[in-house]
Amino acid sequence: NFRHAPPRTEKMAVDQDWSSVYPTAAAFKPASVPLPIRMGYPVKRGVPPPKEGNLELIKIPNFLHLTPPAIKKHCAALKDFCTEWPSALDSDEKCEQHFPIEIETVDYVSAGTSIRNPKARVVTLRVKLSNLNLDDHAKKKLIKLVGDRYCKDTDMLTITTDRCPLRRQNYDYSIHLLTVLYHESWKTEMWESEKTEEDMEEYIWENSCSQKNALDTLLRIKASENVSNVTEEELLASEVVKNYRNSVIALKNEGETENNVSQYKESVKKLLNIQALP
Amino acid sequence: MKWEVHEGEHGVVTLVLSLKMQVSISDEPETLYKRLSLLVKGHDKAVLDSYEYFAVLAAKELGISVEKVHKPPKKIERLTLLKSVHIYKKHRVQYEMRTHYMCLELKYLTSSTAAVYLEYVQRNLPEGVAMEVKKTKIEKIPEHIQEPVWDTLPQVEETEVKS
Numbered sequence: 001n002f003r004h005a006p007p008r009t010e011k012m013a014v015d016q017d018w019s020s021v022y023p024t025a026a027a028f029k030p031a032s033v034p035l036p037i038r039m040g041y042p043v044k045r046g047v048p049p050p051k052e053g054n055l056e057l058i059k060i061p062n063f064l065h066l067t068p069p070a071i072k073k074h075c076a077a078l079k080d081f082c083t084e085w086p087s088a089l090d091s092d093e094k095c096e097q098h099f100p101i102e103i104e105t106v107d108y109v110s111a112g113t114s115i116r117n118p119k120a121r122v123v124t125l126r127v128k129l130s131n132l133n134l135d136d137h138a139k140k141k142l143i144k145l146v147g148d149r150y151c152k153d154t155d156m157l158t159i160t161t162d163r164c165p166l167r168r169q170n171y172d173y174s175i176h177l178l179t180v181l182y183h184e185s186w187k188t189e190m191w192e193s194e195k196t197e198e199d200m201e202e203y204i205w206e207n208s209c210s211q212k213n214a215l216d217t218l219l220r221i222k223a224s225e226n227v228s229n230v231t232e233e234e235l236l237a238s239e240v241v242k243n244y245r246n247s248v249i250a251l252k253n254e255g256e257t258e259n260n261v262s263q264y265k266e267s268v269k270k271l272l273n274i275q276a277l278p
Numbered sequence: 279m280k281w282e283v284h285e286g287e288h289g290v291v292t293l294v295l296s297l298k299m300q301v302s303i304s305d306e307p308e309t310l311y312k313r314l315s316l317l318v319k320g321h322d323k324a325v326l327d328s329y330e331y332f333a334v335l336a337a338k339e340l341g342i343s344v345e346k347v348h349k350p351p352k353k354i355e356r357l358t359l360l361k362s363v364h365i366y367k368k369h370r371v372q373y374e375m376r377t378h379y380m381c382l383e384l385k386y387l388t389s390s391t392a393a394v395y396l397e398y399v400q401r402n403l404p405e406g407v408a409m410e411v412k413k414t415k416i417e418k419i420p421e422h423i424q425e426p427v428w429d430t431l432p433q434v435e436e437t438e439v440k441s
Contacts, residue, residue: 025402061404063328068335075339078398080301082340082391083308089386095312099416102312109400110408133424179422186426 007031019070026065028057033064100131103174105167122162123170125178128155132182140201141192142185203252205245214244214271221272243267309389313345313414316382316399320407323352326380329407333382333399340395345383352378 012021012034021032030051038048039056051057089095104124108117129139129150142157143150150157159177161170197208205211218241247264254260281293316333320326330347337344354376361369387395396411403409 025404060322061325061406063332063404066328066332066402071332071335072339074398075336078394079340081394083388084341085310085386085388085391089310092312095310095416099310099418101417101419103415103417105413105415107411107413108408109403109411111405127419131419133426138426175420179420182423183427186428 009034018067019065019073022065024065025061028060028062028064030054030057096128096131100127102126103171105171121165121167121170122160123167123174125159125161125171125174127157127178129157130155134182134185137188138182138185142181143201145181145185203249205249210248211245214241218271240267240270244271310416311387311389311392311413312385312416313412314384314387314392314396315412315414316384317410317412318380318382318403318407319377319409320380320404321376321378322406323378325404325407326378329404330380330382332402336398337382337384337395340391342387342391342395343385345385347380347382350379350381352376 008031028051030053033051035051037051037057039051039054040049042048089098102125104126106120106122108120110117129142134142146157149159159174161174161177164170164173244267247260247267250260251264283291283293318326318329318333320329334344334347354374356372356374358370358372360367361371384395392413400409
């Protein structure tokens with residue numbers, strides 16, 4: 001029977017409701033889409049083939065069911081199920097202040113023989129140490145315990161867990177690790193008193209070789225000038241020694257910058273009273 | 279769910295079963311997501327462009343702030359295989375698989391809003407497109423980390439350490 005009915009496109013009005021023609025995702029039907037589309041490789045000295053019987057148009061996923069008015073209708077119906085973000089937390093710093101812990105999880109959506117993805121069980125916990133209740137010793141011990149997982153520049157501790165088969169178990173394990181680290185770092189063991197100078201994270205001037213040498217030199221200078229015996233505490237409290245101490249600490253902790261080195265030079269000149277040299 | 283009368287075109291009147299979804303409110307506090315990062319991967323750039331328009335418009339309509347939309351560069355995986363089943367080593371054929379990416383970053387969502395948006399956007403994922411969603415949840419410090427527990431424990435006599 002070669003007398004087919006005319007396609008539906010001829011009966012469509014210009015202002016029809018398109019979301020009732022394509023309410024859900026469907027294949028491209030040339031008789032239902034009133035657009036003069038051509039797709040495919042053009043015939044020699046010709047144009048791309050028309051839409052009737054065009055496999056290329058059927059193969060490609062189309063978004064005819066998601067036109068802007070359709071999206072707006074869907075969103076208007078879905079809006080009832082959404083909740084507002086609390087207006088008090090409008091910046092990252094406020095979120096950080098009230099909710100310091102960040103948990104990162106990844107979900108994977110893809111088509112295949114299985115919907116599961118083994119990477120989905122990884123949980124990453126991030127927290128800034130300044131938000132935890134730690135004192136000086138506890139913070140240093142925690143950083144030593146944790147090693148590579150702490151970033152000094154951003155003061156962020158990152159714990160990544162994936163040893164358990166389920167995401168909830170990994171999350172519980174990461175919270176357990178954080179709890180254990182926190183409580184262990186507040187404990188002081190007996191062997192911690194054997195901490196040597198190599199283990200120190202930052203340079204402390206009191207009871208160091210630099211202090212002994214400086215005091216030694218000053219005492220000898222005073223002795224050679226035959227001044228009455230000045231005590232060590234007086235020397236320590238004097239301005240020149242304090243200056244020297246600050247410049248040495250800055251050099252050791254922050255590294256050698258122009259500022260630091262010139263400060264050290266000035267303090268040494270004042271200490272040894274050699275102002276004449278440039 | 280109930281039957282409703284629906285006036286169609288050309289004066290056609292039909293009975294339609296309407297599925298108006300019920301909103302239920304629970305008392306448990308919502309989890310907050312500081313950032314939701316959607317990475318969409320596909321073989322066809324045009325499909326990803328249309329999907330980006332759809333996802334951005336859906337986010338705007340639902341009142342979600344879009345931080346940025348960027349397109350990481352595509353990755354091409356190439357294989358060189360023998361053209362023939364047996365011998366003919368000098369004649370090969372080359373195939374390539376192109377993966378285009380599109381990354382959409384959303385800020386400040388509650389768990390209900392995130393669930394609604396993700397379900398809507400994932401149900402309308404086109405065929406042949408994959409998605410990875412990275413959620414960053416923010417939480418308060420749990421109670422057992424507020425104070426060190428050693429201050430509150432009663433004085434226990436030291437037990438002998440077994441060597």
